[in-house]
Amino acid sequence: MEQNKKVFGIAALYDSPNAIIKAAKTVTDKGYKNFDVHSPYPVHGMDKAMKLPPSKLGFVTLAFGLSGAAIALLFMYWTMTIDYPMIIGGKPFFSLPAFIPVTFELTVLLATLSTVIGMVTFFFYFPNNSHPIHDTNYMKSVSIDKFGLCIEADDEKFNEEEINKLFTDLGAIKIEKIFFPDKLNVKILEPKFIGLLLIVAAFVSVSTYLHLNKVLYLVPFNWMMDQGRLDVQSSSELFGDKFGMRNPVKGTVARGFMPYEYQGVNEPTSPLSNPYLPTKENLSLGEKKYNSFCSPCHGNLGDGDSRLRGQFPLPPSLHSSKSRDWLDGNLYHVIVNGQNVMPSYSSQLSREERWAIVNYIRVLQRAKNASEADIQEIKKEPVTNVSE
Numbered sequence: 453m454e455q456n457k458k459v460f461g462i463a464a465l466y467d468s469p470n471a472i473i474k475a476a477k478t479v480t481d482k483g484y485k486n487f488d489v490h491s492p493y494p495v496h497g498m499d500k501a502m503k504l505p506p507s508k509l510g511f512v513t514l515a516f517g518l519s520g521a522a523i524a525l526l527f528m529y530w531t532m533t534i535d536y537p538m539i540i541g542g543k544p545f546f547s548l549p550a551f552i553p554v555t556f557e558l559t560v561l562l563a564t565l566s567t568v569i570g571m572v573t574f575f576f577y578f579p580n581n582s583h584p585i586h587d588t589n590y591m592k593s594v595s596i597d598k599f600g601l602c603i604e605a606d607d608e609k610f611n612e613e614e615i616n617k618l619f620t621d622l623g624a625i626k627i628e629k630i631f632f633p634d635k636l637n638v639k640i641l642e643p644k645f646i647g648l649l650l651i652v653a654a655f656v657s658v659s660t661y662l663h664l665n666k667v668l669y670l671v672p673f674n675w676m677m678d679q680g681r682l683d684v685q686s687s688s689e690l691f692g693d694k695f696g697m698r699n700p701v702k703g704t705v706a707r708g709f710m711p712y713e714y715q716g717v718n719e720p721t722s723p724l725s726n727p728y729l730p731t732k733e734n735l736s737l738g739e740k741k742y743n744s745f746c747s748p749c750h751g752n753l754g755d756g757d758s759r760l761r762g763q764f765p766l767p768p769s770l771h772s773s774k775s776r777d778w779l780d781g782n783l784y785h786v787i788v789n790g791q792n793v794m795p796s797y798s799s800q801l802s803r804e805e806r807w808a809i810v811n812y813i814r815v816l817q818r819a820k821n822a823s824e825a826d827i828q829e830i831k832k833e834p835v836t837n838v839s840e
């Protein structure tokens with residue numbers, strides 16, 4: 453049976469640290485390279501006796517650490533100066549001191565992860581966790597109280613008889629030949645182990661789900677359903693005047709609304725200009741609004757022939773030289789502000805409607821006081837529909 457198996461190596465047991473150091477030294481001096489020493493605890497001086505070179509793992513750490521730093525710096529350079537350049541706190545776009553923490557973190561992250569993963573996979577051949585010397589009497593002894601040395605079969609100088617002789621000369625208490633297992637035995641991939649992992653995964657998932665969704669469950673934001681709300685026009689104890697519905701704070705200006713700057717003043721202190729041209733639409737708007745809001749007192753044509761005669765003081769004619777010589781802004785001012793007994797019409801009429809009325813009053817005034825030029829102009833236009 454044993455003859456068919458492939459030899460992994462020959463191992464010898466010694467019973468003192470001094471003996472194993474001496475053995476390791478001699479084996480190294482004889483030129484063996486593929487051998488390893490196993491001891492129940494670290495033996496001082498062993499690295500030197502075995503002439504072990506420093507581990508290559510450090511290069512993996514260095515390479516990944518440097519790439520971590522480079523990735524962090526390049527990424528921040530790209531985001532902060534190319535993709536979305538933004539001045540933060542007056543610093544330049546590429547501000548190295550501010551980038552140090554992230555760079556440091558990424559360096560450490562990649563270095564440590566690559567060290568652990570590299571060590572486990574490349575140096576210890578993960579996931580193959582079964583080594584030929586694992587299930588041997590040799591391993592049982594060296595993990596309790598003996599010190600062992602194993603020369604592997606792939607060493608250039610491997611020769612059974614020579615090694616047996618060397619081990620005996622060095623005072624070995626036991627020599628064991630170690631074989632590879634019949635087939636590659638990756639324990640992690642065994643169905644039993646995978647089954648165990650699946651059971652653990654299922655258990656963790658179910659218990660986490662039950663814990664978060666049943667045991668610790670809280671209705672999200674349920675306080676929004678029963679918040680203290682005031683019904684329209686109800687009173688409130690919160691305010692001194694007990695009014696639930698509040699007025700805007702004095703001086704509040706609505707969006708897009710320009711407050712009238714000569715509110716409450718006798719006359720506009722500087723001339724206001726009419727921002728609306730007397731277009732057809734504007735004039736018909738002015739006519740409509742004038743007839744609704746002004747004509748009851750001022751008359752349809754502005755003569756002051758009030759329909760409220762006897763109920764309200766008669767207004768002056770809008771054809772007086774005073775009204776005609778007034779600037780547009782003065783007429784506008786009377787609409788917004790009122791004048792003596794005439795009330796303000798600012799809440800009934802929008803800004804555009806007020807200016808449209810001013811334009812319409814100008815039309816009425818010009819119609820009553822037409823100049824010679826105005827009449828000539830009308831004559832020039834062909835008069836149609838007269839006969840009908």
Ligand code: HEC
Binds near residue numbers: 748767783792795809
């Ligand atoms: C309820 C009646 C009434 C209404 C409606 C009314 N006014 Fe008057 N208006 C008067 C009275 C009365 C006066 C004179 C006030 C005074 O004694 O200075 C007056 C004065 C004026 C004056 C100043 C005339 C002057 O010579 O001093 C103008 C301009 C004017 N109104 C425009 C309008 C416009 C435009 C409207 C429509 C938005 C309007 N009024 C609506 C009653 C009214």
